Amino acid sequence: MHEIKIIQNNEGLDITKISGNINLTTSVDTLGASFDFTVARNISDPNFAVTESIKNxxxxxxxxxxxxxxxFTGIIVDCTTNKFTKDIKCLDFYFYLNNNKVIKQFNALNASAAIENLLKDIGASTGDIENIATSITKIYRNNTVAEIIEDILKIVNEETGKKYHLVIEDTTFNLVLYKKIKAEVVDNVFGMPTLNESITNMKNSVLVVSNDQEETAIYAKAKDEEGIKKYGMLQEIIEVDPDKDDISKVRNIANTKLKELNKVTQKVSISAFGNDELKAGRILEIDLKDFGVKGEFLIKSCTHTFQKGKHICNMELEVS
Known part of the structure; x- marks a missing residue:
């Protein structure tokens, strides 16, 4: 059973009984989760007085x-009042990362310290911060904290091949090494699953070059010759600082990016009976015999709907 509480004056008030149309959405393409619901409204009935007190x-x-x-823990960011209902939209505390622009300069500061520094600048609570030695030397102007953190983790991934991500527990941010967390559906998939296969985002050739606009030297390249013969050349260019003098590191950047992008993407849309463990970023093992698809898929986006005692989950999956 699920419960919704509103925190006012440091006290939690249960508003589950007057709430409905509950939706919780997570996506790997956007930092943070959103939570929407509706509360009943009746200004003539004191039992619904709490509805009038709900504010952004x-x-x-x-x-x-x-x-x-x-x-989910989050802040109300949008309220729409109707005659008999109030529609509430909430975002978790990534809201502050996405809505705070800063000017920031890092001079040979390691990635973990740079990210922790950013979080503290906006008053965010930090927990476990993984030690990442990758040196960050860069100036950021007019970027959100979320954009800067995303760029730093992109630099780390390109140089080390490792993926890190920022996760939130209640109101605390933790920087951790990405690991596969498997989830399961409570019951069989239902409805009409769909499968999409595409090469629109495929890259089978990668060049690493300087981000100095006056320099044209190619530092490293990686290609899939067989893939080029089959699909034609699809090339990506990665820009790095012009002082990159570690050849093995630059080659690793090219090879890592080629491995990431050189693929036919398989995406599956499915509906399933809900499970709180189903979240964007986690892994779901599926077997769709009608499509000949079986294996581990990354949950790209996930929307939980709670209505009339039913918990349904609609997911977009991609081969992990």
Missing amino acids: GDIIKFQNIDTVENI
């Missing part, structure tokens, strides 16, 4: 009271 800036918690698990 209030904190909302969504919990599974059977497992005592906090599923």
Whole structure:
């Protein structure tokens, strides 16, 4: 069973009984989760007085009271009042990363310290911060904190081949090494799954060059000759600082990016009975015999719908 609480004056008030149309959405393409719901409204009935007190800036918690698990904590960012209802939109605390622009200069600061520095600048709470030695020397102007962190982690991935991501637990941010977390559907997939296969984002040739606009030297290249013969050349260019003098590191950047982009993407859209463990970024093992598709898929986006006692999950999956 799930419960919605609103936090006002440091106290939690259960508003589950007057709430409905509950949707929780996560996506790997956007930092943070969104949580939408509707509360009933009746200005003549004191039992609905709390509805009138709900305002932007209030904190909302969504919990599974059977497992005592906090599923979502966020801030109300949008309220629409109708005659008999109030529609509420909430975002988790990534909201502050996405909506704070800063000017920042890093001079040979390691990536983990740079990210922790950014989070502290906007008053975000930090927990476990993985030690990442990659040196960051860069000036950021008019970028959001989220954009800067994304760029730093991109630099780390290109240089080391390792993926790190920022995860939030309640209101605390943790920087951790990416690892596969498997989830399962409670029951069989239902409805009409769809499969899409595409080469629109494929790259089978990668060049690494200087980001100095006056320099044209190619530092490293990586190609899939067989793929080029089959699909034609599809080339990506990666820009790096002009002082890159470690040949093996630059070659690793080219090879890592080629491995990432040189593929036919398979995407699957499915609906399933809900499970709180289903979240964007996690891995789901599926077997769709009608399509000849079986294996591990990354959950790209995931929307949980809670209505009339039913918990349904609609997901977009991609081969992991």
